[in-house]
Amino acid sequence: MELLENREALLVKIHEQMHEKRYLHTLGVAETAKQLAIQYGADPKKAELAGLLHDYCKCWESSRMKELLLQHDHPEDLLDADKSLWHSFAGAIAVQEEVGVTDEEILDAIRYHTSGRPQMTLLEKVVCLADYIEPNRTFPGVDELRKGAETELESTLQQAFGGTIKSLVKRNQRVYPLTILAYNDLIQK
Amino acid sequence: MELLENREALLVKIHEQMHEKRYLHTLGVAETAKQLAIQYGADPKKAELAGLLHDYCKCWESSRMKELLLQHDHPEDLLDADKSLWHSFAGAIAVQEEVGVTDEEILDAIRYHTSGRPQMTLLEKVVCLADYIEPNRTFPGVDELRKGAETELESTLQQAFGGTIKSLVKRNQRVYPLTILAYNDLIQK
Numbered sequence: 001m002e003l004l005e006n007r008e009a010l011l012v013k014i015h016e017q018m019h020e021k022r023y024l025h026t027l028g029v030a031e032t033a034k035q036l037a038i039q040y041g042a043d044p045k046k047a048e049l050a051g052l053l054h055d056y057c058k059c060w061e062s063s064r065m066k067e068l069l070l071q072h073d074h075p076e077d078l079l080d081a082d083k084s085l086w087h088s089f090a091g092a093i094a095v096q097e098e099v100g101v102t103d104e105e106i107l108d109a110i111r112y113h114t115s116g117r118p119q120m121t122l123l124e125k126v127v128c129l130a131d132y133i134e135p136n137r138t139f140p141g142v143d144e145l146r147k148g149a150e151t152e153l154e155s156t157l158q159q160a161f162g163g164t165i166k167s168l169v170k171r172n173q174r175v176y177p178l179t180i181l182a183y184n185d186l187i188q189k
Numbered sequence: 190m191e192l193l194e195n196r197e198a199l200l201v202k203i204h205e206q207m208h209e210k211r212y213l214h215t216l217g218v219a220e221t222a223k224q225l226a227i228q229y230g231a232d233p234k235k236a237e238l239a240g241l242l243h244d245y246c247k248c249w250e251s252s253r254m255k256e257l258l259l260q261h262d263h264p265e266d267l268l269d270a271d272k273s274l275w276h277s278f279a280g281a282i283a284v285q286e287e288v289g290v291t292d293e294e295i296l297d298a299i300r301y302h303t304s305g306r307p308q309m310t311l312l313e314k315v316v317c318l319a320d321y322i323e324p325n326r327t328f329p330g331v332d333e334l335r336k337g338a339e340t341e342l343e344s345t346l347q348q349a350f351g352g353t354i355k356s357l358v359k360r361n362q363r364v365y366p367l368t369i370l371a372y373n374d375l376i377q378k
Binding site: 158162165166169170172173174175177180181183184187 | 347351354355358359361362363364366369370372373376
């Protein structure tokens with residue numbers, strides 16, 4: 001992970017993309033992902049780097065994300081889905097182009113950190129769960145997820161996706177189909 | 190609807206497939222579907238017949254449903270999904286073979302009455318909602334759906350699917366992907 005060797009330059013670059021609150025969240029996800037990786041046997045450096053870069057695009061204008069997505073492969077239902085899904089797929093493209101990330105495992109961890117997908121890799125699970133439970137998160141139920149994460153990666157991630165699904169349905173919002181496939185897949189195991 | 194002209198013989202045939210409680214539910218769905226069809230401009234006879242036949246297979250052994258499904262086209266994820274989904278797809282086959290139903294609209298209303306699907310026909314929506322709100326139903330929230338059904342077919346059906354999705358997730362059960370597509374589609378409208 002050469003990128004982590006010049007950590008300060010990387011952090012400056014990331015910080016430039018987002019407001020302060022998002023940057024603090026980013027640092028929280030990176031640290032939590034590293035810890036979960038150590039705990040569950042994923043690569044801690046890859047987890048930390050994916051955590052640092054997972055929301056690279058999150059604060060961009062949606063038009064900028066859309067432009068990037070239109071220039072590259074993306075799921076065919078993505079641009080009709082809620083815009084909150086766009087930054088993960090656009091982010092995986094942006095960090096290749098702007099940061100020079102080439103590791104496919106890291107790129108997939110960024111790409112699927114919001115939606116999830118069936119048969120997520122260990123690294124994807126770690127980064128996705130870190131995004132739910134990093135210390136700055138305060139949503140109802142987050143402490144149960146933090147407790148679950150101490151011993152159960154998959155069922156805790158399933159609970160996290162389940163919470164997202166219930167929350168969306170309560171608010172009469174659409175649920176991205178890939179998230180249901182991820183949720184179902186974690187139950188099956 | 191020739192089948193409705195020999196109503197008594199049809200009811201006997203349906204009654205033979207199921208226990209008493211399911212039969213009473215069947216009569217409730219048929220009557221409710223007919224009323225909703227009149228209200229929303231679907232064909233009342235088709236709605237009544239689809240209602241009478243919608244649970245034709247529901248009380249069969251799952252092995253019998255599976256055998257029927259394996260002999261005919263069915264969604265590739267169906268046999269891995271919860272068995273409670275099987276009777277709708279198996280039912281659409283069975284009522285062709287055993288009752289002689291050939292009307293594709295009625296068959297689709299039976300086929301998708303549990304899962305829903307994107308771009309449901311008016312008849313499918315009517316039968317599906319009737320299945321949720323017929324007078325014998327007692328689940329929490331059913332009275333809100335009944336009230337909604339008085340004025341709003343699509344948003345009420347979306348609420349009904351939403352309730353099913355939340356209930357499944359609360360019980361850590363899988364959600365059939367077609368149901369999410371149906372739910373999302375009803376929100377988009």
